[in-house]
Amino acid sequence: MKGSRFILISYVIFLMLPIYWLLNMSLKTNGEITSTMTLFPHTLTFDNYVKIFTDESWYSGYINSLKYVILNTIISVTLALPAAYAFARYHFLGDKHLFFWLLTNRMAPAAVFALPFFNLYSAVGLFDTPWAVALAHCLFNVPLAVWILEGFISGVPRELDETAQIDGYSFPHFFLKIFLPLIANGVGVAAFFCFMFSWVELLLARTLTTVNAKPISAIMTRTVSAAGMDWGLLAAAGVLTIIPGAIVIWFVRNYIAKGFALGRV
Amino acid sequence: MDKPYNNKAWLMVLPVFLIVAFSAILPLMTVVNYSVQDTFGNNQFFWNGLGWFQELLDPNSELGGRFVDALWRNLLFSMMVLIIEIPLGILIALSMPRHGWGVAASLVVLALPLLIPWNVVGTIWQVFARSDIGLFGWTLNKLGIDYNYVSGVLAAWVTVIVMDVWHWTSLVALLCYAGLKSIPDAFYQAARIDGATRWAIFRAIQLPKMRRVLIIAVLLRFMDSFMIYTEPFVVTGGGPGNATTFISIDLVKIALGQFDLGKAAALSLVYNLIILTVCWIYYTVMTSADSDEGSAAP
Numbered sequence: 001m002k003g004s005r006f007i008l009i010s011y012v013i014f015l016m017l018p019i020y021w022l023l024n025m026s027l028k029t030n031g032e033i034t035s036t037m038t039l040f041p042h043t044l045t046f047d048n049y050v051k052i053f054t055d056e057s058w059y060s061g062y063i064n065s066l067k068y069v070i071l072n073t074i075i076s077v078t079l080a081l082p083a084a085y086a087f088a089r090y091h092f093l094g095d096k097h098l099f100f101w102l103l104t105n106r107m108a109p110a111a112v113f114a115l116p117f118f119n120l121y122s123a124v125g126l127f128d129t130p131w132a133v134a135l136a137h138c139l140f141n142v143p144l145a146v147w148i149l150e151g152f153i154s155g156v157p158r159e160l161d162e163t164a165q166i167d168g169y170s171f172p173h174f175f176l177k178i179f180l181p182l183i184a185n186g187v188g189v190a191a192f193f194c195f196m197f198s199w200v201e202l203l204l205a206r207t208l209t210t211v212n213a214k215p216i217s218a219i220m221t222r223t224v225s226a227a228g229m230d231w232g233l234l235a236a237a238g239v240l241t242i243i244p245g246a247i248v249i250w251f252v253r254n255y256i257a258k259g260f261a262l263g264r265v
Numbered sequence: 266m267d268k269p270y271n272n273k274a275w276l277m278v279l280p281v282f283l284i285v286a287f288s289a290i291l292p293l294m295t296v297v298n299y300s301v302q303d304t305f306g307n308n309q310f311f312w313n314g315l316g317w318f319q320e321l322l323d324p325n326s327e328l329g330g331r332f333v334d335a336l337w338r339n340l341l342f343s344m345m346v347l348i349i350e351i352p353l354g355i356l357i358a359l360s361m362p363r364h365g366w367g368v369a370a371s372l373v374v375l376a377l378p379l380l381i382p383w384n385v386v387g388t389i390w391q392v393f394a395r396s397d398i399g400l401f402g403w404t405l406n407k408l409g410i411d412y413n414y415v416s417g418v419l420a421a422w423v424t425v426i427v428m429d430v431w432h433w434t435s436l437v438a439l440l441c442y443a444g445l446k447s448i449p450d451a452f453y454q455a456a457r458i459d460g461a462t463r464w465a466i467f468r469a470i471q472l473p474k475m476r477r478v479l480i481i482a483v484l485l486r487f488m489d490s491f492m493i494y495t496e497p498f499v500v501t502g503g504g505p506g507n508a509t510t511f512i513s514i515d516l517v518k519i520a521l522g523q524f525d526l527g528k529a530a531a532l533s534l535v536y537n538l539i540i541l542t543v544c545w546i547y548y549t550v551m552t553s554a555d556s557d558e559g560s561a562a563p
Binding site: 003004005007008011012014015016017018019021022025033034037039075079080082083085086087089090091092093095098100101102103104105107108109110111112113114115116117118119120135136138139142143146196199200201202203207217220231234235238241242245246249250252253254256257258260261264 | 268269270271272273274275277278280281282284285287288289291292293295296356357359360361369371372373374375376377378379380381382383384385388389390392393397398399400401403431434435436439440442443478481485488492494495512513514516517520521526529530533536537540541543544545547548551
């Protein structure tokens with residue numbers, strides 16, 4: 001169908017143009033950016049990227065971000081696995097309420113929690129460490145992981161658990177050796193979404209750090225407000241933050257909708 | 266399918282319960298505590314009862330007026346976003362190829378904006394829409410349209426909405442596509458034999474199959490757009506004036522900018538209550554849809 005191809009292609013162009021513009025700007029000199037309107041870099045330069053990879057105040061931002069994102073992903077998925085199993089396999093006192101309460105935290109506005117988190121993590125001495133941000137992001141990532149994993153676990157027939165039990169497997173052995181490989185896809189999807197939502201969040205990460213654990217997103221916004229904009233550098237930093245998503249996107253392409261809909265599609 | 270009743274399952278849920286309680290209940294208690302007190306600095310607090318709530322819900326007071334304005338802006342924004350993104354998302358989902366290499370390619374390209382950090386989405390549109398160095402703003406101005414999102418209210422709104430459409434329409438499209446995928450080819454063949462028009466196929470086959478994912482899409486988009494903070498914060502900073510100051514932006518201004526803890530806390534609770542209500546609707550729809558179709562899992 002000609003019409004549908006036209007719609008799809010125009011939409012893809014609409015999606016790609018702003019990203020192309022960012023990439024384009026990151027490869028220009030600031031002189032070229034501000035003085036002329038050029039559709040591609042006339043004087044190609046990689047200085048902006050060189051600066052980010054050599055200046056510690058820049059590249060440490062990426063390292064700080066990765067630290068709390070990875071910490072958060074590990075905590076969220078590890079804790080969520082047994083809980084998701086419990087929700088998928090058993091009825092227990094208050095299970096429905098608990099499941100709903102988890103969802104409300106996934107949906108809670110981060111702005112509401114910014115100030116209390118600031119107080120809480122200052123009080124326990126974790127302020128300005130990767131742990132503060134990693135734990136704060138658990139607020140929405142743990143419920144997310146539980147919901148996603150519960151969907152995957154419900155898809156595995158319960159007869160399997162019963163058979164394993166009859167065959168004399170202990171529960172930990174069964175869970176780690178037999179069950180976990182079966183839901184490997186689900187674990188991957190949950191980990192990916194925890195990684196992603198922690199990676200894209202700015203407000204809490206910015207509020208809970210000042211110097212030592214400052215994430216790249218906060219360093220970028222600071223450049224925006226500084227006098228004398230370094231557009232090329234800002235664009236280069238932006239391009240580099242897109243890369244983690246762009247790398248893994250191929251592997252999760254069939255699960256994107258599922259992850260955003262909390263495993264319910 | 267009946268699940269066995271076993272309260273030992275609580276042991277497996279306990280770690281999750283503890284960490285989420287630490288991250289959610291503890292801070293919320295602080296918020297409740299602040300919301301009934303007033304402070305003049307130096308960590309001295311005074312009992313203020315329900316004063317902040319009364320002020321917040323009274324549109325004639327300074328705080329109440331501010332809240333009502335931000336609330337209306339937020340609702341208007343959410344409405345616009347839904348009106349544009351839902352039909353556009355359906356249209357794109359219908360345009361996506363059903364077989365061949367095009368499926369994977371279009372899935373990857375569509376998903377890309379969803380995985381970009383929110384502040385970078387802001388940055389992308391900040392530079393793309395600027396009238397001096399951005400392709401979008403520059404082109405509009407060359408066409409004779411006076412467009413500058415830093416000074417024009419309308420331009421700022423257009424930028425924020427187009428940015429959200431760019432960022433999130435893919436999600437609606439991907440959800441709808443997931444719904445469409447479950448339609449067997451035999452349905453389309455039968456429709457072709459019956460000589461059904463394109464519109465009839467859409468009304469009778471495709472739309473009913475998308476019903477559930479569409480409800481999810483509407484609720485997700487409503488909630489996320491209602492909580493929006495980062496993208497407009499980066500692009501417009503809530504301006505020009507207060508034209509794009511949504512509730513989240515205002516809340517952060519009051520809490521971390523002015524350190525008006527009492528006001529911020531009262532606003533937080535009311536804001537949270539609104540979200541909670543929508544969330545409950547979402548949950549009810551989700552679980553009732555689950556039981557309609559047997560199981561949530563594919």
